[in-house]
Amino acid sequence: MEPSGGLTAAKDGGGEVAHQLPPRGHLGVPFSSVSIPDPLADEHFMRLALLSGEEASIAGDMPVGAIAVRNGEVIASTFNTKEATGDPTAHAEMLALRAASSALGRWRLPDVTLYSTLEPCMMCAGAIVLARIGRLVFATRDPRTGAAGSVFDVLDHPMLNHRVSVTEGILAEEAADRLRMFARALRNREARSAHLPDK
Ligand code: ZN
Numbered sequence: 534m535e536p537s538g539g540l541t542a543a544k545d546g547g548g549e550v551a552h553q554l555p556p557r558g559h560l561g562v563p564f565s566s567v568s569i570p571d572p573l574a575d576e577h578f579m580r581l582a583l584l585s586g587e588e589a590s591i592a593g594d595m596p597v598g599a600i601a602v603r604n605g606e607v608i609a610s611t612f613n614t615k616e617a618t619g620d621p622t623a624h625a626e627m628l629a630l631r632a633a634s635s636a637l638g639r640w641r642l643p644d645v646t647l648y649s650t651l652e653p654c655m656m657c658a659g660a661i662v663l664a665r666i667g668r669l670v671f672a673t674r675d676p677r678t679g680a681a682g683s684v685f686d687v688l689d690h691p692m693l694n695h696r697v698s699v700t701e702g703i704l705a706e707e708a709a710d711r712l713r714m715f716a717r718a719l720r721n722r723e724a725r726s727a728h729l730p731d732k
Pocket of ligand 1: 653658
């Protein structure tokens with residue numbers, strides 16, 4: 534059994550104690566210091582994730598942004614850099630997990646809420662489980678590769694010993710619009726280059 538992360542936040546003494554009696558997740562494991570879902574806070578952080586995602590499109594990457602939050606404070610802000618770096622694992626969520634772990638000096642992140650503008654893929658959902666992320670908030674679903682319920686449900690799999698609390702649909706329309714705009718621009722660019730004569 535893994536120790537609960539309940540003492541981790543209290544040790545730092547920074548933020549106020551979220552709960553006297555923390556809510557309990559699956560298997561009776563406390564959600565630690567993960568705050569109670571607050572729609573206004575979720576919207577605020579998702580807006581930051583959307584802004585971060587905008588930076589991805591500059592390099593031709595799909596505009597997906599992620600933000601890691603602990604005790605109401607942003608500890609990582611990342612965006613998809615797959616095309617920019619040529620790294621197939623450089624999804625916004627993977628980079629946010631790495632940055633959050635690096636900021637906190639540990640790989641277990643039960644007190645961290647991860648915000649992503651798009652439903653995580655299988656790789657990212659797997660990494661979210663391995664990092665013991667307490668809560669995931671995502672904006673819009675990905676019907677092609679989503680692993681938080683669309684194609685797979687890695688985050689609530691009965692065989693895994695860690696379940697992630699998931700909230701979806703925060704600023705979903707804005708995130709979906711942005712992805713559609715990007716896809717349309719990409720198609721137009723490809724169509725234009727297909728019509729260019731060979732040198
Ligand atoms: Zn991913």
